[in-house]
Amino acid sequence: MAPPRSNSSGGGPSGGILASFSRFWQRTYASDYIGFVLLLVCYLLIQFFVEPFHRMFSLNDLRISFPHAEVERVPLLHDFIYALFIPLGLVTATNLITRAPRHKHHVTILGLAISLILASLLTDIIKNAVGRPRPDLLARCLPAPGTPRDQLVTVAACTQTGHHKLHDGWRSFPSGHSSFAFAGLGYLALFLAGQMRIFAHAGAGNLGEHAQKVVRGDLVRALVCGAPLLGATMIAISRCQDYRHDVYDVGVGGLLGYTVGYWSYRRYWPRLGSGRCEEPYAGPPEAGEDGVGGGRGGYGRLGDEEEGLARGRNVGIELGALRM
Structure with missing residues (x-):
C-alpha cells in the first residue's frame, strides 16, 4: 500500500501559491522593479531626513571663499531635462523608428531608469558621508562676526538661516549633476553605439580590404554616439563655473x-563588439521575446560567449583562406 502524499512537495494550497509566485518571479522582471522601488525609497529618505557630515573649516581658506551663484547655468530641472527626458525621448523614438518589439522597449527604459536612480543614490550616500565643503561655503555660511580666521571652526559659527542652503554647502563631493548627467547621457551613448553597430566586429581586422569595409564604422555615426558624452561633460563643467564644485568633484x-x-x-544588452549588439538579451529564464514567458531566456550571456568562440573560428577559417 502506497504511503499518503505529503503537502510539503507543493501539492497543497500553500505549495501551489509558492510555486505560482516562484514562476512569476522567474519569468518576469519583478525583482528589477522591486529593486528600483527600494532604490527610489532610499533616495527619497536620504533627501528628506539625512544631513551631511560637517567638516571643520577655516575662514582664511581660499578654496571655499568663492561667491555663491544664485542663478545656476544648469539648474536641477534642466539637468533632469538633459539627462532623463532627452535620453528617454531619443531611445523611445529610435525603437519606434526601428519597429522594435515590446521587450526591447521595456528593457531600454528600465535600464535607463535604474542607471539614473542608482547613480543618484550612490552619489548622495557618498556626499553625506564625506561632508566636503563646497567652493562657495563661506558665502553660504555667513560666519558670525568675531569668528577667528586662523582657527578651525564648526558649523556652529554660521549664521545662515536657510536650512538647505547651509547644509548643502557640505555636499561637494562628488558632483550630483555630473553623476546624473553621465548616468543618463552615458547610457544613451552606449545605446546609440549598439544600435548603430559602431564597434560591432571590431576584432575582425586583418582580413583584407573587403573585411575592413565591414569593420570600420563611419565617423558621422561615431560622432552622433559621442555627442551625449560631450553634453554630459559640458554639464559637469558648468558646475565648476558656478563654483558649486571643483574639477575633482565633477571628475x-x-x-x-x-x-x-x-x-x-550591460545587464540587458550584449557588449558593443557583439554581432548582436543592437538586440537586448532574451529576458529572465523561461521568458520569451516579450519578456513574459515561453522562450529560452537566460539573459543571453552564454550566447555571447558562444558567439565569440564561433566568431574566432570563422576568423581563423577566413585567414586560412586568404593565405591560400
Whole structure:
C-alpha cells in the first residue's frame, strides 16, 4: 500500500501559491522593479531626513571663499531635462523608428531608469558621508562676526538661516549633476553605439580590404554616439563655473555616473563588439521575446560567449583562406 502524499512537495494550497509566485518571479522582471522601488525609497529618505557630515573649516581658506551663484547655468530641472527626458525621448523614438518589439522597449527604459536612480543614490550616500565643503561655503555660511580666521571652526559659527542652503554647502563631493548627467547621457551613448553597430566586429581586422569595409564604422555615426558624452561633460563643467564644485568633484561624479550607466546597460544588452549588439538579451529564464514567458531566456550571456568562440573560428577559417 502506497504511503499518503505529503503537502510539503507543493501539492497543497500553500505549495501551489509558492510555486505560482516562484514562476512569476522567474519569468518576469519583478525583482528589477522591486529593486528600483527600494532604490527610489532610499533616495527619497536620504533627501528628506539625512544631513551631511560637517567638516571643520577655516575662514582664511581660499578654496571655499568663492561667491555663491544664485542663478545656476544648469539648474536641477534642466539637468533632469538633459539627462532623463532627452535620453528617454531619443531611445523611445529610435525603437519606434526601428519597429522594435515590446521587450526591447521595456528593457531600454528600465535600464535607463535604474542607471539614473542608482547613480543618484550612490552619489548622495557618498556626499553625506564625506561632508566636503563646497567652493562657495563661506558665502553660504555667513560666519558670525568675531569668528577667528586662523582657527578651525564648526558649523556652529554660521549664521545662515536657510536650512538647505547651509547644509548643502557640505555636499561637494562628488558632483550630483555630473553623476546624473553621465548616468543618463552615458547610457544613451552606449545605446546609440549598439544600435548603430559602431564597434560591432571590431576584432575582425586583418582580413583584407573587403573585411575592413565591414569593420570600420563611419565617423558621422561615431560622432552622433559621442555627442551625449560631450553634453554630459559640458554639464559637469558648468558646475565648476558656478563654483558649486571643483574639477575633482565633477571628475569623480562623472566617472561614477558613467560606470553605473555602463553596468546598467550591460545587464540587458550584449557588449558593443557583439554581432548582436543592437538586440537586448532574451529576458529572465523561461521568458520569451516579450519578456513574459515561453522562450529560452537566460539573459543571453552564454550566447555571447558562444558567439565569440564561433566568431574566432570563422576568423581563423577566413585567414586560412586568404593565405591560400
